[in-house]
Amino acid sequence: MENKSHLTAIKRNRLSKPWALALAYLPNECPRAQVMVLDYGCGRGDDRERLTQMGYDAYGYDPHYTVNEHSIHDRIYDIVSLVYVLNVIQNPQERLETLQKGWSLVRPGGHLLVAVRHAKEVVSASGKKEPPWERLDESGWCYRTSRGTYQKFFNNHEIEYLMDNATDHLGEGHFSRLKPGIYIIKKED
Numbered sequence: 001m002e003n004k005s006h007l008t009a010i011k012r013n014r015l016s017k018p019w020a021l022a023l024a025y026l027p028n029e030c031p032r033a034q035v036m037v038l039d040y041g042c043g044r045g046d047d048r049e050r051l052t053q054m055g056y057d058a059y060g061y062d063p064h065y066t067v068n069e070h071s072i073h074d075r076i077y078d079i080v081s082l083v084y085v086l087n088v089i090q091n092p093q094e095r096l097e098t099l100q101k102g103w104s105l106v107r108p109g110g111h112l113l114v115a116v117r118h119a120k121e122v123v124s125a126s127g128k129k130e131p132p133w134e135r136l137d138e139s140g141w142c143y144r145t146s147r148g149t150y151q152k153f154f155n156n157h158e159i160e161y162l163m164d165n166a167t168d169h170l171g172e173g174h175f176s177r178l179k180p181g182i183y184i185i186k187k188e189d
């Protein structure tokens with residue numbers, strides 16, 4: 001089935017939880033206008049818009065919703081985010097490449113924010129009317145909808161292993177877990 005991952009992008013009325021947690025966690029020594037951020041896989045762009053309103057120099061990229069990929073590749077950023085992007089990508093190689101791409105756009109000394117759906121949600125959602133769950137392997141669950149969308153649920157080990165690979169084995173010590181499935185990774189200066 002064709003993966004229509006863009007259909008997973010929701011309208012947001014406030015800053016997403018991963019971005020709110022990241023901004024509370026990160027040092028904020030310079031004026032916001034000097035902090036360049038990129039929301040990679042920004043969907044409808046609501047986080048980017050909110051970050052702009054908050055004073056950040058904010059950019060967004062989404063293969064479906066934006067068309068300015070060239071310009072976002074021309075620079076590197078203080079903070080790059082992948083918010084609920086990796087979990088909608090069905091192909092494991094594409095997941096890794098997307099994470100590598102996001103990491104490559106972080107400046108030395110900058111940060112990558114990664115948020116994925118977490119395996120513990122499977123338990124809380126199991127009582128609700130959801131599409132049929134499929135067990136992938138011992139590491140996780142996923143579901144596919146009739147609309148052609150896909151959702152994968154990661155456990156800690158799985159997402160941390162992927163981040164380790166994408167960052168050339170920086171090591172798990174460099175990953176700050178803000179909440180299950182929400183991480184900040186700092187790039188060395």
Ligand SMILES: C[S@@+](CC[C@H](N)C(=O)[O-])C[C@H]1O[C@@H](n2cnc3c(N)ncnc32)[C@H](O)[C@@H]1O
Nearest residue numbers: 005006008009041042043063064083084085098
């Ligand atoms: C669940 S939405 C999240 C959107 C936004 N980050 C948010 O939290 O509101 C997932 C988004 O990932 C985008 N996406 C899918 N594959 C991607 C890829 N390889 N690189 C970047 N974005 C991708 C989709 O187009 C979709 O808009």
